[in-house]
Amino acid sequence: MDWITTVDHKKIAVLYLWAGGFFFGIGGLEAILIRIQLIKPMNTFLDAQTFNELITMHGTTMIFLGVMPIIFALMNAVIPLQIGARDVAFPFLNALGFWTFLFGGLLLNLSWIMGGAPDAGWTAYTPLSSADYSATHGVDFYTIGLQIAGLGTLIGGINFLATIITMRAPGMSFMRMPMFAWATFITSAIILFAFPAITVGLVLLTFDRILGANFFDVAGGGNPVLWQHIFWIFGHPEVYILILPAFGIISEVIPTFSRKRLFGYSSMVFATILIAFLGFMVWAHHMFTTGLGPVANALFSVSTMLIAVPTGIKIFNWLFTMWGGQVRFTSANLFAVGFIPTFTMGGVTGVMLASAPADFQFHDTYFVVAHFHYVIVGGLVLGLFSGLHYWWPKMFGRMLSETLGKWTFWTFIIGFHMTFFVQHFLGLMGMQRRVFTYLPNQDFDLLNLISTIGAGLMGVGMIIFLLNVFLTSRKPADAGNDPWEDGRTLEWTIPSPPPEYNFKQTPLVRGLDAFWKEKTAGHKAMTPSEPVGSIHMPSATPLPFVMSVGIFIAGLGFMFSRDEFGSAVMSFLFNNYIVTALGLLITFGSMLLRSLYDDHGWHIEPEELEGS
Amino acid sequence: MTTAHAEAADANLPHEPEKATLEGRNKVLAFWLFLGGEAVLFGTLFATFLALRNQTNEGPSANELFHLPLVAAATFLLLASSLTSVFAIQAMHRNHPAQLRNWLVVTVVLGALFLGLEIYEFSEYVRHEEFGMTTSAFSSAFYTLVGFHGAHVAFGFVWIAVLIGQLSRKGLTVVTAPKIYVSAMYWHFIDVVWVFIFTVVYLLGKVG
Numbered sequence: 001m002d003w004i005t006t007v008d009h010k011k012i013a014v015l016y017l018w019a020g021g022f023f024f025g026i027g028g029l030e031a032i033l034i035r036i037q038l039i040k041p042m043n044t045f046l047d048a049q050t051f052n053e054l055i056t057m058h059g060t061t062m063i064f065l066g067v068m069p070i071i072f073a074l075m076n077a078v079i080p081l082q083i084g085a086r087d088v089a090f091p092f093l094n095a096l097g098f099w100t101f102l103f104g105g106l107l108l109n110l111s112w113i114m115g116g117a118p119d120a121g122w123t124a125y126t127p128l129s130s131a132d133y134s135a136t137h138g139v140d141f142y143t144i145g146l147q148i149a150g151l152g153t154l155i156g157g158i159n160f161l162a163t164i165i166t167m168r169a170p171g172m173s174f175m176r177m178p179m180f181a182w183a184t185f186i187t188s189a190i191i192l193f194a195f196p197a198i199t200v201g202l203v204l205l206t207f208d209r210i211l212g213a214n215f216f217d218v219a220g221g222g223n224p225v226l227w228q229h230i231f232w233i234f235g236h237p238e239v240y241i242l243i244l245p246a247f248g249i250i251s252e253v254i255p256t257f258s259r260k261r262l263f264g265y266s267s268m269v270f271a272t273i274l275i276a277f278l279g280f281m282v283w284a285h286h287m288f289t290t291g292l293g294p295v296a297n298a299l300f301s302v303s304t305m306l307i308a309v310p311t312g313i314k315i316f317n318w319l320f321t322m323w324g325g326q327v328r329f330t331s332a333n334l335f336a337v338g339f340i341p342t343f344t345m346g347g348v349t350g351v352m353l354a355s356a357p358a359d360f361q362f363h364d365t366y367f368v369v370a371h372f373h374y375v376i377v378g379g380l381v382l383g384l385f386s387g388l389h390y391w392w393p394k395m396f397g398r399m400l401s402e403t404l405g406k407w408t409f410w411t412f413i414i415g416f417h418m419t420f421f422v423q424h425f426l427g428l429m430g431m432q433r434r435v436f437t438y439l440p441n442q443d444f445d446l447l448n449l450i451s452t453i454g455a456g457l458m459g460v461g462m463i464i465f466l467l468n469v470f471l472t473s474r475k476p477a478d479a480g481n482d483p484w485e486d487g488r489t490l491e492w493t494i495p496s497p498p499p500e501y502n503f504k505q506t507p508l509v510r511g512l513d514a515f516w517k518e519k520t521a522g523h524k525a526m527t528p529s530e531p532v533g534s535i536h537m538p539s540a541t542p543l544p545f546v547m548s549v550g551i552f553i554a555g556l557g558f559m560f561s562r563d564e565f566g567s568a569v570m571s572f573l574f575n576n577y578i579v580t581a582l583g584l585l586i587t588f589g590s591m592l593l594r595s596l597y598d599d600h601g602w603h604i605e606p607e608e609l610e611g612s
Numbered sequence: 613m614t615t616a617h618a619e620a621a622d623a624n625l626p627h628e629p630e631k632a633t634l635e636g637r638n639k640v641l642a643f644w645l646f647l648g649g650e651a652v653l654f655g656t657l658f659a660t661f662l663a664l665r666n667q668t669n670e671g672p673s674a675n676e677l678f679h680l681p682l683v684a685a686a687t688f689l690l691l692a693s694s695l696t697s698v699f700a701i702q703a704m705h706r707n708h709p710a711q712l713r714n715w716l717v718v719t720v721v722l723g724a725l726f727l728g729l730e731i732y733e734f735s736e737y738v739r740h741e742e743f744g745m746t747t748s749a750f751s752s753a754f755y756t757l758v759g760f761h762g763a764h765v766a767f768g769f770v771w772i773a774v775l776i777g778q779l780s781r782k783g784l785t786v787v788t789a790p791k792i793y794v795s796a797m798y799w800h801f802i803d804v805v806w807v808f809i810f811t812v813v814y815l816l817g818k819v820g
Contacts, residue, residue: 089638154649162642166634192645196653204660204756211745213752214669215660221667221749230656595774598787 005540007091008500012098013077013395019102020069026109027061028462030054035419035455038448041440051436052119053138057112059122060142063242064149065105067380071245072101072156074387075184077395079160081491082178084169084509086502089162091538092599097155099548104149107555111141118142121434123231124205126216126224131209137559143206144555150195150202151551157191160184169490170529171509175269178489178513179262182269183248186276190237190244193280198234201227210562225290232283240279242376243343244272246383247314250336253386254318256486257333258325261513264317271310278307288359297356304354308347315344330484331405335386338413339379346374349424364434367427373420385412385465390484397477397496404468412461418454422447488516493526501535504528504609535604547590554583625707629789636790643794647801654805657760658812661753665817669748672741674817683814686729687806690765693722694803697796704792709784712792716776719799723769730762754813761809764802771795 003015034054037046046054080088088094111117116136120129129139164185168177177185205227207213214220216227255262262268284292284300318340327333349371353359362368385408392400426447431438438444482492490507491498493515505528511517518526557579565571573579626632630640665674700715734755737743745755772795775788782788 089642158642158645158649161645162638165641166638192649193652196649197656200653200656200660204752207745207752207756213745213756214667214747214749215664215752215756217749220746220752221664221669222752223663223667223749226660226663230660233656592774595778595791598782 002540004545005542007095007538007540007544009076009080009088009091009094010395010498010500012094013073013075015098016069016073016076016101017395019098019105020066020073023061023065023105023109024067024070025462027058027066028459030058030061032455032459034058035452037436038438039452040449041438041442041445043437046436048436049119052121052434053117055434056118056121056124056138056142057109060108060118060146061105062376063122063238064146064153065101065108067242067376067384068153069101070384070388071187071242072097072153074180074249074384074391075156075160075245078391078491079163079181079184080167081394081494081498081502082181082489083164083167083172084490084503084507084514085163085167086506086535087538088159089167090159092541092544092594093155093159095541096544096547097152097159099152099544100155100551101149101152103548103552104145104147104152107148107552108141108145111138111145114141123235124227125231126205126208126227127218129205129209130216140206140209140559143202143209144559147199147202147206148548148551148555150199153191154195154199157188157195160188161192164188169503169506169509172514175266176509176512176514179251179265179268179272180245180248182272183244183251186272187241187244187248190241190276190279194234194237194241197230201230201234204230206558210558225287228287228290229283232286233280236283236286237276237279239375240276242380243383244275246339246343246380246387247272249383249387249390250318250339251314252489253332253336253390254321255513256390256484256488257328257330257336258322259328259486260321260325261488261516262317263320263323264313265512267313268317271313274310275307278303278310282307285354285356285359288356289363294356301354301356305351308351311347315340315347328486330389331400331402331409332386332390334406334409335382335389338409339382339386342374342378342382342413342416346371346378349374362427364432365427366423366431366433369433370420370423370427373423377416377420382413385409391491392472393479393483394491394496394498396473397479398472398475399479399483400472401468404464404471408461408465408468411457411464415454415457415459415461419451419458420454422450422454426451482515488513490514490526499609501537501604501609505532506530532606532609534606535609536601537604538601539599541599543590543594547587550583550586550588550590552583553586554580557581557583625784625789626786628705629784629786630704630793632786632789636786639790639794640797643797647797650801654757654760654808657757658808661757661813664749664753665813667749669750671747671751672737672743674750674754674813677737677741677743678814678817680814680818682729682733683810686726686733687810689722689726689729690803690806693719693726694800696722697799701793701796704784704789707784709779712784713776713779716772716779716792720769720772720776723765723772723799727762727765727769730758730765734759758809758813761802761805764805768795768799768802772799 003011006012033046034051037043037051076094080086114137116138118124118138118141120134120139124139124142127133164181204213204215208215208217214222216222216224218224251262251268282300282304284296285304288297329337349367353362353368353371389400389405392398426444429443431444479496481495483496493507494503507514507526508529515526557574557577560574561577561580563574565574630636696715696718700712700719703711703715743751745752775792775795778788779792
C-alpha cells in the first residue's frame with residue numbers, strides 16, 4: 001500500500017526500476033525468441049505472424065517500456081539529490097507519471113493474451129498498420145497503450161524541467177550543474193517537444209482504425225507518408241531522449257573513477273544542447289527511400305552528418321578526462337569505458353547510413369539493425385548498467401558485488417559484439433530485416449548462428465546481473481555516504497539510502513563538482529545554506545494510481561467500442577461507450593477530488609531529524 | 613473560509629499572489645512548458661490539416677461547407693472571453709475576489725456559447741451536408757483539428773467552473789491564485805489556437 005500511495009521521488013525511482021526491469025525482461029525474452037528463430041535457415045520454430053508480433057513488441061517494449069523507465073528511475077533517484085533539492089517540483093505528478101506509464105505498458109502487453117499482439121513493426125507504418133492489413137486489435141493496443149504510457153513520459157519531462165529550473169541549491173548555477181542533471185534537463189526538453197507529435201500521430205491512427213477516418217487511407221484521400229513524417233519527427237528526437245541520459249551517466253562515472261574533473265565541461269554542455277537541437281532537424285533520414293527527392297535527401301543527409309561533430313566532442317572529452325587520471329576499473333567504470341568504443345562504432349555506421357545514396361543499399365537490411373543496436377545497446381544499455389552499478393549503493397545502501405559486476409560486463413559485452421558485429425556483414429551481404437526466415441546457402445547461416453549464440457551470452461550476462469542484485473539484497477545495508485570515496489557531486493554528501501527529506505540542510509554550492517571542491521579544500525561536509533528547521537513534505541495519496549486505472553479502463557473501452565460480443569450486456573456496455581465513460585469518470589473524478597481537497601502536506605520537525 | 617468571508621478582500625494577500633510561493637511559481641513555469649508541448653501538438657494537427665485540406669474524396673469542399681458569419685460570431689465570442697479573463701486576472705491583482713469571480717463567470721459563459729455554436733456547426737455538416745468523420749481525408753483532418761480545439765475549450769470550461777466553485781469556498785489565497793492564473797493562461801492559449809484555426813481552416817478554405 002505504501003508503494004501505491006508514495007509520492008517520494010526515491011521510492012518512485014525504485015518503482016520505475018522494477019517496472020522497467022520487468023518490461024526489459026519481457027523485451028529480452030522476445031529478442032531471444034527472435035534469435036532462436038533465425039539460428040538456421042528455413043527454421044520453423046515460429047510462424048511468420050508470431051515473428052512479426054515479436055519484432056514489433058520487442059522494439060516497442062524495449063524503447064518505451066524498458067529503457068525509458070530505467071532512465072527515469074535513475075533520473076528520479078539522482079536528480080533531486082544532485083541539485084540539492086528535497087524533492088521534485090511536483091511529487092503528485094511524479095507518481096501520476098509512473099502509474100500512467102505502468103498501466104499503458106500493461107495495456108500494451110495485454111495484447112498477447114487478448115487476441116494478438118501488434119504486428120506492423122515498432123514504427124507501425126501505414127498502411128501495414130491499417131485495419132485492412134492488421135485486422136486484430138494488436139495495433140489498437142499499440143496506439144492506445146503507447147498513448148497512455150506517453151502521457152506519463154510527458155508529465156515526467158515537464159516535472160524534471162521545472163525541478164531543475166527552480167529547485168537548484170543556492171550557488172548551483174546552470175554552469176555548475178552536474179552533467180547528468182544537464183542531460184536530464186535537455187532530455188526533458190526533447191520529450192516536451194517530441195512527444196506531442198507522436199500523441200497526434202497515435203490519435204490519427206486510432207481514429208483511422210476505430211472511427212474509420214481517412215488520414216492514411218489513400219482510397220479516402222489520405223497519405224501514408226504523412227504517418228512517416230509524424231512518426232519520425234518524434235522518433236528521431238526519441239533516439240536522443242535515449243542516448244543523452246547515457247552520455248550524462250558516462251560523464252559522471254568517468255571523472256569519478258579517474259579522480260579528475262570532466263575535461264571540457266562547458267563544451268560538453270553546449271554539445272548536449274547542439275545534439276538536441278540538431279536531433280529535431282534530421283527526421284527524414286529515416287525516409288531516404290520514401291521518395292522525397294534529391295533536394296530533401298541532400299539536406300537531411302548533411303544535417304544528419306553534422307551531429308557527428310558535437311558527438312565527437314563528447315567522445316574526445318571522455319578520453320581526455322581519463323588521460324593522466326588515476327583510473328580505477330570498477331564495474332561501473334568498465335561499463336563506462338566499454339561504452340566509448342561501442343558507441344563510436346554505432347556512430348560511424350550512422351554516418352554511413354546518413355549518406356543518402358549509400359542508404360539506398362543499406363536500407364531495410366541487417367546493417368541498419370546492427371547500427372541501431374550498437375547505438376542503443378552498445379550505448380544506452382551499457383550506460384544504464386554503468387549508472388546502475390554506480391548509483392546502486394546510493395539507491396539501496398548496498399554495494400553490488402564487484403566480481404559479479406565484472407562477470408556481467410564481460411559476458412554482456414562479448415555477447416553483444418558477437419550478436420551485432422556480424423549483423424553488419426549480414427546486412428552488406430543482403431540479408432533483409434523484418435523477415436522471419438531465409439534460404440540456405442546464401443552465406444547467411446554461420447553468421448546467424450554466431451549472432452544467436454551471442455544473444456544467448458547477453459542473456460547470461462543479464463542473469464548474472466539479476467543474481468548480483470538478488471545476492472546484494474541479502475547483505476546488510478551498510479554503504480557509507482560516499483562509498484566510492486571519490487564522489488564529486490551532492491548526492492554523495494548524504495546517507496545511503498538518503499532519508500525521506502534528502503538534505504537536513506540545503507547545501508551551499510561553491511563550484512562545479514561541489515562535493516569534490518569541498519574535499520580538496522579539506523572539508524568533510526558541505527557548508528549548509530540554511531539553519532536546521534522544519535521540513536515541509538507532501539502527503540502520500542492513492543489518487544495517481546486511481547487516475548491511471550481510470551485511463552486504463554477508458555482505453556480498453558474505446559478499443560473494443562466497435563466489437564460484437566457474445567453477451568448482450570457486454571455489447572451494450574462497450575458499444576455505447578459506457579466503459580469508456582466510466583473510465584474517464586474515474587480519472588476526472590479523481591482530478592476533481594484533488595482540486596477540492598487541498599493537500600497541505602506535513603512537516604518533519606527539527607527534533608525528528610537524524611543526528612540533531 | 614466561509615462564503616461571506618471569501619467576498620471580502622484579504623488584506624494580507626501579496627501583490628502577485630500567483631507567484632508568492634515556490635509551488636505557485638513552479639505551477640506557472642511548468643504550465644508555460646506544458647503550453648510549449650501543446651503548441652507542438654496543435655502544430656502537428658495543423659500540418660496534417662494543411663497536407664490533407666484539398667483531399668475531399670468527392671465529398672464537400674471547404675468552400676462549399678463553411679458559413680463565415682457563423683464562424684465570425686464564434687470567433688467574436690471566444691476572443692471576447694479572452695479579454696474577460698484578462699479582466700479577471702486584473703481583478704485578482706487588485707485583490708477583488710468578487711470581481712474576479714464575476715469576470716470568470718462571464719468568461720465561461722462566453723466559452724459555453726462558443727461551444728454551442730461549434731456543436732451546432734458540426735451537427736449541421738453531419739445532418740445536411742453529409743460531411744462526417746469518414747467522408748474524406750479533409751473531413752477527418754477538419755473534425756480532428758477543430759474538434760481537438762473544441763475539446764480543449766470544453767475542458768477549460770469545466771476547469772474554470774470548478775475554480776469558480778473553489779474560489780467561493782476557499783477565497784482568494786496563495787493556493788487558489790496560481791490555479792486561476794494558470795487557467796487564464798490556458799484560456800489565452802486556446803484562443804490563440806483558434807485565431808490560427810480561423811485563418812488556416814476557415815479563411816483559407818473560403819479563398820485559398
